[in-house]
Amino acid sequence: MRKVPRFLLVFIILFLFALVIxxxxxxxxxxxERVWLLYTCIKDILLYLPLLASLSILWSLVFRSKNEAxxxxxxxxxxxSFIFYVIFSFAFAFFMNEFxxxxxxEMAYHSSMVQKxxxxxxxxxxxxxxxxxxxxxxxxxxxxxxxxxxxxxxRALVNMGKLYNADGIFYITDLKxxxxxxxxxxxxxxxxxxxxxxxxxxxxxxxxxxxxxRGRIRSTKELREKRNIPLIYNIKGVYSLSxxxxxxxxxxxxxxxxxxxxxxxxxxxxxxxxxxxxxxxYYVIMIFLLIVCSSAGWAMRNTRITQTxxxxxxxxxxxxxxxxxxxxxxxxxxxxxxIYGLVAL
Amino acid sequence: xxxxxSLKKYFFTFLKTTAFFAVMLLIYFFQMVFYYKGNxxxxxxxxxxxxxxxxxxxxxxxxxxxxTGVYFAMKINxxxxxxxxxxxxxxCFNALLLLIFFVVNIDFISxxxxxxxxxxxxxxxxxxxxxNRYQLYINSTEENSIKDGFLFHKNAYFISSGxxxxxxxxxxxxxxxxxxxxASKNSTFAIPHEEDLFQISHTGISSFLFEAYEIYxxxxxxxxxxxFSDGGIASSIIAIILMCVGFFSIVAGASFxxxxxxxxxxxxxxxxxxxxxxxxxxxxxxxxxEVIKLGIKSPFWSVIVPSLLVGVFAGLLGFGLIQLKDVLKxxxxx
Numbered sequence: 001m002r003k004v005p006r007f008l009l010v011f012i013i014l015f016l017f018a019l020v021i022x023x024x025x026x027x028x029x030x031x032x033e034r035v036w037l038l039y040t041c042i043k044d045i046l047l048y049l050p051l052l053a054s055l056s057i058l059w060s061l062v063f064r065s066k067n068e069a070x071x072x073x074x075x076x077x078x079x080x081s082f083i084f085y086v087i088f089s090f091a092f093a094f095f096m097n098e099f100x101x102x103x104x105x106e107m108a109y110h111s112s113m114v115q116k117x118x119x120x121x122x123x124x125x126x127x128x129x130x131x132x133x134x135x136x137x138x139x140x141x142x143x144x145x146x147x148x149x150x151x152x153x154x155r156a157l158v159n160m161g162k163l164y165n166a167d168g169i170f171y172i173t174d175l176k177x178x179x180x181x182x183x184x185x186x187x188x189x190x191x192x193x194x195x196x197x198x199x200x201x202x203x204x205x206x207x208x209x210x211x212x213x214r215g216r217i218r219s220t221k222e223l224r225e226k227r228n229i230p231l232i233y234n235i236k237g238v239y240s241l242s243x244x245x246x247x248x249x250x251x252x253x254x255x256x257x258x259x260x261x262x263x264x265x266x267x268x269x270x271x272x273x274x275x276x277x278x279x280x281x282y283y284v285i286m287i288f289l290l291i292v293c294s295s296a297g298w299a300m301r302n303t304r305i306t307q308t309x310x311x312x313x314x315x316x317x318x319x320x321x322x323x324x325x326x327x328x329x330x331x332x333x334x335x336x337x338x339i340y341g342l343v344a345l
Numbered sequence: 346x347x348x349x350x351s352l353k354k355y356f357f358t359f360l361k362t363t364a365f366f367a368v369m370l371l372i373y374f375f376q377m378v379f380y381y382k383g384n385x386x387x388x389x390x391x392x393x394x395x396x397x398x399x400x401x402x403x404x405x406x407x408x409x410x411x412x413t414g415v416y417f418a419m420k421i422n423x424x425x426x427x428x429x430x431x432x433x434x435x436x437c438f439n440a441l442l443l444l445i446f447f448v449v450n451i452d453f454i455s456x457x458x459x460x461x462x463x464x465x466x467x468x469x470x471x472x473x474x475x476x477n478r479y480q481l482y483i484n485s486t487e488e489n490s491i492k493d494g495f496l497f498h499k500n501a502y503f504i505s506s507g508x509x510x511x512x513x514x515x516x517x518x519x520x521x522x523x524x525x526x527x528a529s530k531n532s533t534f535a536i537p538h539e540e541d542l543f544q545i546s547h548t549g550i551s552s553f554l555f556e557a558y559e560i561y562x563x564x565x566x567x568x569x570x571x572x573f574s575d576g577g578i579a580s581s582i583i584a585i586i587l588m589c590v591g592f593f594s595i596v597a598g599a600s601f602x603x604x605x606x607x608x609x610x611x612x613x614x615x616x617x618x619x620x621x622x623x624x625x626x627x628x629x630x631x632x633x634x635e636v637i638k639l640g641i642k643s644p645f646w647s648v649i650v651p652s653l654l655v656g657v658f659a660g661l662l663g664f665g666l667i668q669l670k671d672v673l674k675x676x677x678x679x
Contacts, residue, residue, distance in 0.1 A: 009482065021601070030545055040662050047546055047548065048548060051548065051605065062610055062611075078672065090548070102402070111675055114426070118434060132637055147478075147497065148478065148479075148480055148499075150473050150475075150497050150499055151473065151481035151619055157495065158493075159480070161499065161502055161524070173524075174499075175522050176497075176501045176522055178495065178501070180484075182482055184485065184493075189522060191501075191522050191525070191527075192521075192524070193524040196569045207434060208525060208526070210522075210527065217514060217527075220527075230495075231469075245347075259641065263663060265473070266465070266471065266472050266473055267472065267473045267475065268467070268468075268469050268472045268473060268474045268475065270466045270467065271466070271475065271540070271543070274542075275543065276541045278543065278545045281545055296610075297610075300609050300610040300613075301610075302608045302609070303607045303608075304607040304608065306608060310605075310608060312609035312615055313603070313605070313608060313614070313615040314611060316611075316614045316615040316617070316619075317610060317611045317614040317615070318620035319618060320613075320614035320617050320618060321610075321614065323554070324369075326548055326550045326551065327369050327372065327550075327551055327554070328601070329547075329548060330372055330547045330548055330550065330551035330552075331368075331372045331375070331551070333381070333545050333546075333547045334372055334375040334376060334547065334551075335371070336373050336377075337375070337379060337544045337545055338375040338379045338382075339543075340380060340542075341378075341379045341382055341383065341462070341542065342378070344464050344542060345382050345383055345462055345464065345542065
């Protein structure tokens with residue numbers, strides 16, 4: 001068998017093996033709720049993914065197959081396989097970490113909410129646009145939300161009590177917009193209980209308008225109409241980059257896509273810095289392990305086909321390579337943790 | 346001359362094995378640095394380094410066993426007479442190292458458990474600072490006191506004054522904006538100003554392995570102390586050399602069977618597994634001396650005579666293994 005198909009085969013077998021182990025662990029030893037099962041299992045596997053990829057590279061490179069010819073051409077073939085391994089593993093890890101896992105989390109969250117409320121899922125469709133009525137807000141309890149979302153928009157401070165994501169339509173309750181003038185004094189305040197995001201504009205239902213001059217209230221108006229406030233950031237970015245509780249995980253893809261929010265919102269993103277450091281370290285560790293494993297596997301590959309009498313050597317190779325690669329992985333993780341600890345503590 | 350070259354070759358194998366161990370044990374070093382730094386110990390780097398060195402020193406028996414295995418399986422070609430003459434030399438070299446391991450009395454701190462440390466995020470003026478579940482917008486500050494800003498938690502509170510200390514932020518407010526109205530109310534918030542340091546999670550396999558390994562080396566050291574400390578230093582030196590020659594001839598004899606360079610990495614891992622099995626047997630082997638005391642009263646001879654017996658029997662076992670390998674090789678050749 002050629003190297004690349006063998007690598008994929010070993011990788012898939014290891015992946016399924018890890019999935020089975022994780023399922024057994026999450027069903028029997030440390031049980032989680034059923035709706036969160038898939039998310040938790042994928043999260044477990046992602047922790048072990050650099051290990052699985054490196055081991056499959058090592059195991060596919062070391063063993064010699066029957067129809068394999070030595071010589072000059074095998075080296076160029078190795079370089080091709082090597083590039084394929086690294087790019088494939090990295091792309092797979094990136095896709096799972098930055099794209100799939102956040103989707104899975106949202107899905108699991110929604111399912112758990114639906115399960116709790118004991119109602120079927122009602123899909124909202126954005127037919128009403130900015131002519132929405134308050135009845136739309138009744139279905140919101142089924143949808144995931146972020147609490148206490150706050151950011152700066154130019155000189156205005158925007159606070160949303162709850163920001164709901166109803167299948168791509170965003171609803172806001174308890175909105176407050178505090179606008180400052182150039183001298184850092186309050187210019188005006190807009191407060192409204194219900195709002196909806198339509199075409200990059202926040203449409204506020206019956207807002208209260210407080211006008212300030214020189215730091216004191218000049219007038220208060222309770223408006224009986226809808227008012228539009230332009231939103232300069234993409235609301236998806238605002239939603240995905242804020243956290244329900246303490247921030248644990250964030251998608252790098254969102255940070256790249258919504259960079260203007262990251263830079264402009266004036267949020268002290270110390271926590272996000274920590275998360276980004278961890279993510280980048282994860283990828284660096286992964287690539288480092290892949291390179292080390294593939295070069296070791298290529299340099300010390302077998303020069304003959306293994307036979308039945310080598311069974312002890314084969315079994316011990318599987319054990320020792322697993323332990324050594326795991327130790328290397330943990331070593332690098334601990335090194336990265338230590339470096340961050342030295343800076344932050 | 347040929348013995349000097351062989352010994353030099355063995356020494357390099359030993360150094361390579363030590364380097365491998367040094368790299369793997371860096372896990373302990375990183376953990377120690379992190380642990381000391383988190384607990385605010387002065388001179389944390391030097392203390393961690395000292396503990397790491399001691400841990401490496403404690404690994405000496407295992408390094409000796411693996412190096413001997415690798416050397417006899419990989420570095421020399423099998424020749425019965427040459428092997429028989431070389432084994433005592435290598436074993437004596439190992440015995441010297443184990444003697445140092447026995448004599449030097451130092452200790453290290455156990456592998457620390459994983460703990461989460463707290464960090465105190467910086468509160469920046471002109472920014473929105475997420476603290477706990479609160480969002481704190483600070484308009485202007487003077488040193489550690491907040492002059493103006495907003496606190497968001499369900500309602501938006503106007504900050505009239507506030508103070509930032511290491512562990513807590515105290516904020517006073519007299520007015521707030523609710524969803525529909527603005528109201529006056531005096532309220533004080535004491536917000537804990539600390540967060541867990543968020544770390545990359547590790548697989549947990551290394552912690553498990555390290556705990557097992559630490560238990561092993563501590564037990565081995567106590568076995569050494571129990572076995573050899575009764576008879577005084579002279580008898581223990583002779584006894585350790587006698588025991589080592591016997592034991593390492595078994596190690597060498599067993600590793601001759603794994604001499605296969607065509608499947609290099611596979612044989613190497615087989616030797617490692619074999620060495621771990623031998624290392625577990627090593628402590629049982631050492632405690633044999635304690636079992637076979639033979640009722641000798643004199644403390645000097647009560648250590649040496651049993652070790653001589655055990656060493657001779659083990660040496661015979663090793664000789665048997667080499668003889669077997671020789672016979673097998675001749676049969677294969679014929």
